[in-house]
Amino acid sequence: MDEAEVKRIAHLARIALSDEEIQGLKKDFADILGHFRTLDKLDLSKTPPVSHPFRLKNVFREDIIKDSLGSERLLENAPAKNRSMFQVPQVIENKS
């Protein structure tokens, strides 16, 4: 994995990185991805994937209305809020 690839992944994950961090991660990933290569030794052509230890199917429940915490309570932890909403930096560009 080269520097550009680390930057591409960091952009996907929305994490800004310093140059020093990029160099460190490049080295770490080369090592870690190398160890992942051991999985190539296995013939997996007939093996189905599992995402979960037990093969759970969809779990349904009755749709019954219950008490919820309410927006006021949940907004108590917000870094910025406006009335009953989370406030974030401007998303839509100004028309120039």
Place this chain on the structure above:
Amino acid sequence: MSDFSFKTATELQSTLRDTKAAEALDSYYKARIEKLNPSLNAVLRTGHMASGKKGKLSGVPFLIKDNICVKGWEVTCASRILKGFISPYHATVIEKLLEEGAVLLGQANMDEFAFGSSCETSCYGPTKNPWNNAHTPGGSSGGSAAAVSADFCTMALGSDTGGSIRQPASLCGIVGLKPTYGRVSRFGLVAFGSSLDQIGPLSRSVKDAALCLGAIAGFDPKDSTSLDVKVPDYMAVLGESVKGMRVGIPKEYFDDSLAPDVKSQIDEAIQILVKEGVELVSVSLPHTRYAVPTYYVIAPSEASSNLARFDGVKYGLRSQKASDMISMYNSTREEGLGREAKRRILLGTYALSSGYYDEYYLKAMRVRSKMVEDFDAVFKKVDCLVTPTSPTGAFKLGEKMNDPWAMYLSDMYTISANLSGVPAISVPCGLTADGLPVGVQFMAKAFDEASLFKMSYAFESKSKKSSLRPKLA
């Protein structure tokens, strides 16, 4: 005043019926924390919460890993990005503990978001091992393990995604249980790897672990992965004979990676079981060597998705540098997340990204299938498996911090139980040449914690190694 030192919950049970004694126990722990925690850094915050109800855990003081939500308390996962977050609700396990009369004493240190095997990635600094302050307590529930080992509480709750309860329990000389996937509700546990995470107890005896699991286990409509399977009376099976039970020794767990002074303790543990009349069966879990790479594709992939919620919008830190939305996300996560958290999120993002998904994530899910088949096959032949919990005793602080793969390998014997979902317990079985604790791990088939408790209790009663204590100032 009663002698509370290093007492188990079951030993304290009759004493704690008296409210005054329960208060005295509380003060005893608070005083120990005040005196010894500055050097150990196992406890992040102290508090007091109790329902006053009587139940299975009346008056028993607990510390809680800092990734389990306690209503009205700050919960941070030892990360800068969650500092200041006050939980608006209780995790289901907390409701159950309070319902059964337990007392919450505070919260324990951990690796940031449970990413680590040494408790060194915490934004609050590392926890030290009570047996030797130059060594780590293991992780990620290192604060919980060190706190039980140092007698800061009677029991603690931890979470185990790849060994995070059992490995620190082993390295601190206490008992640690990872229940079957689906046995205990994860509602209110901050998610790391959702197909792997389980909450479980850290305690000073197998009996206490059984007592605690009986209190926290069971189906919860708030966690759709908790399964509606009957919870047996675990206390009732303790003391039953293990004569004739078949114990599997998987050869892959006794290779060159295992330190000789750990191996000798495990061999002795196996001999104790033989004297108790178990039948040893040599077995193989052929895909064991693939466990670490498989896990380090799957767990970071799930983590990268779960941690997307920490974006500076709803709770916790928001970077003050940003002017627009995208740079707000980028800077918040840059400032709020530590080195290992970034490493794992990026690794997982990579494994799930377009063009690499088949090569990494899909492949790892297929290998996981093989490992589930290994365990299914082996549990047709035996009732229980016995292995080391960790390949070595507690390693030194800083020893593995610059070599991620070396750190990941310290979970090599614990990860398979998470990938296959089976329950596993670590029980003290002796000391290394350096006088550091060694744990023996028992695994049983899914939802058969009863066999696990029966076997490990029989071992503990004969070995008496759970009563080894660190020499603290």
